[in-house]
Amino acid sequence: xxxxxxxxxxxxxxxxxxxxxxxxxxxxxxxxxxxxxxxxxxxxxxxxxxxxxxxxxxxxxxxxxxxxxxxxxxxxxxxxxxxxxxxxxxxxxxxxxxxxxxxxxxxxxxxxxxxxxxxxxxxxxxxxxxxxxxxxxxxxxxxxxxxxxxxxxxxxxxxxxxxxxxxxxxxxxxxxxxxxxxxxxxxxxxxxxxxxxxxxxxxxxxxxxxxxxxxxxxxxxxxxxxxxxxxxxxxxxxxxxxxxxxxxxxxxxxxxxxxxxxxxxxxxxxxxxxxxxxxxxxxxxxxxxxxxxxxxxxxxxxxxxxxxxxxxxxxxxxxxxxxxxxxxxxxxxxxxxxxxxxxxxxxxxxxxxxxxxxxxxxxxxxxxxxxxxxxxxxxxxxxxxxxxxxxxxxxxxxxxxxxxxxxxxxxxxxxxxxxxxxxxxxxxxxxxxxxxxxxxxxxxxxxxxxxxxxxxxxxxxxxxxxxxxxxxxxxxxxxxxxxxxxxxxxxxxxxxxxxxxxxxxxxxxxxxxxxxxxxxxxxxxxxxxxxxxxxxxxxxxxxxxxxxxxxxxxxxxxxxxxxxxxxxxxxxxxxxxxxxxxxxxxxxxxxxxxxxxxxxxxxxxxxxxxxxxxxxxxxxxxxxxxxxxxxxxxxxxxxxxxxxxxxxxxxxxxxxxxxxxxxxxxxxxxxxxxxxxxxxxxxxxxxxxxxxxxxxxxxxxxxx
Numbered sequence: 001x002x003x004x005x006x007x008x009x010x011x012x013x014x015x016x017x018x019x020x021x022x023x024x025x026x027x028x029x030x031x032x033x034x035x036x037x038x039x040x041x042x043x044x045x046x047x048x049x050x051x052x053x054x055x056x057x058x059x060x061x062x063x064x065x066x067x068x069x070x071x072x073x074x075x076x077x078x079x080x081x082x083x084x085x086x087x088x089x090x091x092x093x094x095x096x097x098x099x100x101x102x103x104x105x106x107x108x109x110x111x112x113x114x115x116x117x118x119x120x121x122x123x124x125x126x127x128x129x130x131x132x133x134x135x136x137x138x139x140x141x142x143x144x145x146x147x148x149x150x151x152x153x154x155x156x157x158x159x160x161x162x163x164x165x166x167x168x169x170x171x172x173x174x175x176x177x178x179x180x181x182x183x184x185x186x187x188x189x190x191x192x193x194x195x196x197x198x199x200x201x202x203x204x205x206x207x208x209x210x211x212x213x214x215x216x217x218x219x220x221x222x223x224x225x226x227x228x229x230x231x232x233x234x235x236x237x238x239x240x241x242x243x244x245x246x247x248x249x250x251x252x253x254x255x256x257x258x259x260x261x262x263x264x265x266x267x268x269x270x271x272x273x274x275x276x277x278x279x280x281x282x283x284x285x286x287x288x289x290x291x292x293x294x295x296x297x298x299x300x301x302x303x304x305x306x307x308x309x310x311x312x313x314x315x316x317x318x319x320x321x322x323x324x325x326x327x328x329x330x331x332x333x334x335x336x337x338x339x340x341x342x343x344x345x346x347x348x349x350x351x352x353x354x355x356x357x358x359x360x361x362x363x364x365x366x367x368x369x370x371x372x373x374x375x376x377x378x379x380x381x382x383x384x385x386x387x388x389x390x391x392x393x394x395x396x397x398x399x400x401x402x403x404x405x406x407x408x409x410x411x412x413x414x415x416x417x418x419x420x421x422x423x424x425x426x427x428x429x430x431x432x433x434x435x436x437x438x439x440x441x442x443x444x445x446x447x448x449x450x451x452x453x454x455x456x457x458x459x460x461x462x463x464x465x466x467x468x469x470x471x472x473x474x475x476x477x478x479x480x481x482x483x484x485x486x487x488x489x490x491x492x493x494x495x496x497x498x499x500x501x502x503x504x505x506x507x508x509x510x511x512x513x514x515x516x517x518x519x520x521x522x523x524x525x526x527x528x529x530x531x532x533x534x535x536x537x538x539x540x541x542x543x544x545x546x547x548x549x550x551x552x553x554x555x556x557x558x559x560x561x562x563x564x565x566x567x568x569x570x571x572x573x574x575x576x577x578x579x580x581x582x583x584x585x586x587x588x589x590x591x592x593x594x595x596x597x598x599x600x601x602x603x604x605x606x607x608x609x610x611x612x613x614x615x616x617x618x619x620x621x622x623x624x625x626x627x628x629x630x631x632x633x634x635x636x637x638x639x640x641x642x643x644x645x646x647x648x649x650x651x652x653x654x655x656x657x658x659x660x661x662x663x664x665x666x667x668x669x670x671x672x673x674x675x676x677x678x679x680x681x682x683x684x685x686x687x688x689x690x691x692x693x694x695x696x697x698x699x700x701x702x703x704x
Contacts (some may be wrong), residue, residue, distance in 0.1 A: 004127040005100040010037035011120050012073075013090035019083040028125045032095070036064060040071065041093060046196040046204055051077065053195035054089065055171050058204065059108050060191040062095070069097030072111040078525060092120055094128070098188050098262065105133040105184055105257035107176045108192070109169075133257060138180040139249035141173050142241075145223050149206065150181035151230065151237035152218045153190075154271045158205045160198065160212040164222035165211035168194055171208055178206060181241060181252075183259035183274050192267065215413030233271065240278045243371075244415065246575075248285070271487060282322055290319045290362065292325050294331060297355060298338040304345040309355055316358050318334045323362060331362050332379050333593055339382040347388050356393035364529050370437070373408040386413065403435055404443070411442050423450040432463050436473050444477055448488050456492040464493045475515045480660035487668075497527035497675070513545065516653035517660070523676065524651055524668040531642045531676040532564035538649075541626050546590040559635040562608055563642040590628050597632035606639030618648045643677040 010027035024034045044060035056075040058549055060276055061068060071093055094115050114128040145161065152159045165557045171194040196207040201215060210218035230238060244252055258278055263270040293316055300308040346352040363379065365371040380390065398409045403426055410418040423431065423446060431447050438444055438452060451460060464470065494502055503522060507514065514522070517542045522534060539560055576665030605613045614637055621629045649672055654661050
C-alpha cells in the first residue's frame with residue numbers, strides 16, 4: 001500500500017433524461033483535455049455491450065505528444081435511463097503516465113480495486129493506493145490457457161478466449177496473469193478487456209468473447225486443448241513456460257516485471273526479445289541449479305554412490321543447452337576444487353561414464369574443440385591417471401569432433417587403433433592441415449607416418465609446395481630436433497634425391513630464408529650438382545631481405561656465377577646473371593656495409609678469391625655474423641669456390657643445432673655435400689674439406 005502514483009480520470013456516459021449521445025461528462029484538468037479522454041476511450045471501444053458482460057474492465061495504452069500513458073476503465077451496468085427511456089452505462093476511467101507505471105510493477109487488478117475506492121468528483125487528479133505486485137498469486141493463476149495466450153500474442157495477432165463462464169474478478173486475474181508472463185514493458189502497447197463484441201472491429205489484443213472475431217484473432221477455448229498447431233514462435237514460448245511449476249513461475253514473473261523497456265507486439269524484434277528474455281531467465285536459473293548440483297554429484301562420484309549419481313545426472317542434463325561461457329568458467333572452478341580420484345568401484349560404471357559425458361558438455365560445450373583437450377588435462381588433473389569412465393566418455397563425444405580434437409582424444413586415451421583409424425580416413429589435405437595446426441609432436445609424427453605409409457605422390461608434392469613444405473610448423477614444434485622431420489617432408493615431396501630444379505622450387509616456395517635445420521635437411525637430401533641452386537636460392541632470400549638492387553646485386557650475381565663455375569674454365573666463361581637483368585640502384589642501408597667489407601677483402605687478398613682465401617675470409621667474419629659480410633665474400637669470390645662456402649654454411653648450421661644433430665644425420669649431410677659439389681676431388685688436386693659438426697657452437701644470432 002506504499003505505492004501512490006498520480007492518476008488522471010474521466011467519466012464517459014450520460015446524465016439522466018439527457019437526449020445527448022455518450023460523451024465525457026466529467027474529467028480531471030491539467031494533463032489531458034476532455035476531447036483527448038474521449039478519443040482515448042472511443043478508440044478502444046469493444047462494440048455493443050451485452051448486459052451479461054457487465055461490469056466490464058479494460059486496460060489500454062495511449063500516446064499524446066510523444067508521451068505514453070496507461071489507462072484502466074470500468075464500465076458498469078445501467079442504473080438510469082436517458083431522455084429516450086433507454087438505459088445507459090457509465091465508464092469510469094483512470095490513467096497514469098507510463099514513466100510512473102514503469103517504475104513500479106502494478107497489476108490490472110490493483111488498478112481496478114483502487115478505481116473502485118475513488119470518488120470521481122471535482123477537477124483534480126488523485127493519488128491511487130495500490131496493492132503490491134504479487135508474483136505468487138499471478139503464478140498460481142497461470143493455467144495452460146494463460147500460458148498459451150501469452151505465447152499466441154507473440155505471433156502479432158489478437159487472442160480471444162471463448163467459452164469461459166467466469167466472474168469479472170477471475171477474468172481480470174486471467175488478463176493480469178497473461179500480461180505477467182510477458183516482459184512488463186509490453187503493457188505499454190497492450191490493450192486487454194474482460195469482454196469484447198466479436199461482431200465489431202476493435203484494437204483490443206487480449207479479451208473474452210462469446211465467439212472469436214472473424215478478422216484474424218486466435219480462438220482460445222477456456223482450459224481446453226487447441227485444435228490448431230501453434231506457430232513456431234508460440235510453440236517455443238509455450239515450451240519455455242512449461243518448464244516451470246508454480247514456484248519456478250514466481251521467479252520468472254518477478255524477473256519479467258523488472259523488464260520495463262516499452263515493447264510493441266507489432267514489432268517482430270520486440271516479440272523475439274520476449275522469447276530471448278524468458279530463455280535468459282531459464283539459463284540463469286539452470287546455471288544456479290548446476291552450481292548447487294555439481295559439488296553434490298562430485299561427492300557422489302567420490303563415494304561411488306551410483307544411485308545418487310544417476311539421479312543427479314538427470315537433473316544436470318537439463319542444463320546442457322542453457323550454458324553460457326561465464327557459466328562454464330564457474331563450473332570449471334567447481335570441478336577443480338571438488339574432484340578427487342575415483343574409487344575402484346566406479347571403473348566400469350555406466351552412471352560415472354554418463355556423468356563425465358554431461359560434465360564435458362557443461363565445461364566445454366556440446367562439441368569438444370582441440371584447445372579444450374589442453375584445458376581438460378588441467379581441469380581433470382586431480383583424478384591422476386585417466387580413469388576408464390572418463391576415457392569412455394571422451395571417446396563417445398569424439399564422434400562429433402573435428403579431426404584434430406579426435407586425434408588429441410585418441411592420444412590422451414592411449415588408443416593407437418583409434419589414431420590409425422582417424423588418420424587413415426582423412427584425405428591428404430586434411431592430414432597436412434593437422435600438421436599446420438597442431439603443436440604436439442605425437443600428432444605430427446602420427447601424420448607423417450600415415451603419409452609415408454601411403455607413399456607420397458603428386459598430390460602430396462603439390463600440397464607440400466603450397467604449404468611451404470611445412471617448415472614453420474615443424475620448426476616451431478621440434479625446434480633443434482626438427483632436422484629428421486624436415487628430411488621426411490622432403491622425401492615425401494619428391495621420393496628421390498633432390499635435383500637442382502627441386503632445390504630451386506623448394507627455396508622459392510619459402511617466405512624467407514630457411515631455418516638452419518631445414519637447410520641441413522636440403523643438403524642431406526640433395527643429389528649431384530645442386531650447389532648452384534642452393535647458393536642461388538639463399539642469396540635471393542638475402543637480397544630480398546636487405547632490399548638490394550642495381551650494381552651491387554649484379555656484382556653478387558656475378559660472384560655466384562664464378563663460385564659455381566668449374567675452376568678450369570674460369571677464364572673462358574663470361575658471368576651468367578642468375579636473377580635477371582640489372583635494375584636501377586635503390587637506397588639500402590646495407591650497401592655501404594657491403595662495399596666496406598669488399599674493400600677490406602681487396603686490401604687483404606688478391607681477388608677474385610680462391611678456395612683458400614674464401615675460407616680465410618669466412619673465418620674472419622666477426623660476430624654477430626651479418627648478411628652483408630657473406631654477400632661481400634660472394635661478390636669477390638673466384639671460380640670453383642662454392643664448395644668452400646657450402647661446407648662453411650653446413651658447419652655453422654650444425655654447430656647451432658648442437659646435440660640436435662645425430663651422428664647418422666651428420667654422416668648423411670656429409671654425403672649430401674659431396675653430391676652437391678660434385679665427385680670428391682683427387683687428393684693430389686684438392687684436399688678434402690673437413691666436415692666435423694659440433695666442434696663449436698655460435699651463440700650469436702646467425703644467418704639463414
